[in-house]
Amino acid sequence: MSALFNFQSALMVLLLLICTSAYCHQLFPAFMDRKKGSPMWGILWKCARIGERLSLYISVCCVIFAVRLFIGA
Structure with missing residues (x-):
């Protein structure tokens, strides 16, 4: 299933885009x-700003996704 139709995969792609841009x-x-x-660069710049300003929440979300991936849920 593609990331467009799977909500968890779409969130993972968005988090990776924010982290990579930052x-x-x-x-x-x-x-x-x-x-x-x-x-295109404007979207990446906005993602970088989100990653810089909300870095605590973004890192918590990344940890939650990593734990979910490790557990296999």
Whole structure:
């Protein structure tokens, strides 16, 4: 089943997108800030902002998903 039709997989993809964007923004801040006006880079820039500002909640969600994956539920 694709991630579009499975809610848990869609949440996992969204969390990974937020975490990856925040990490890339930490490595290349000037590049992402310069490109935030374009549609694709703008979405990644917004995901990076979410990851930076809500990092505690994002990390808790990542831990919950990791535990669920480890348990196999």
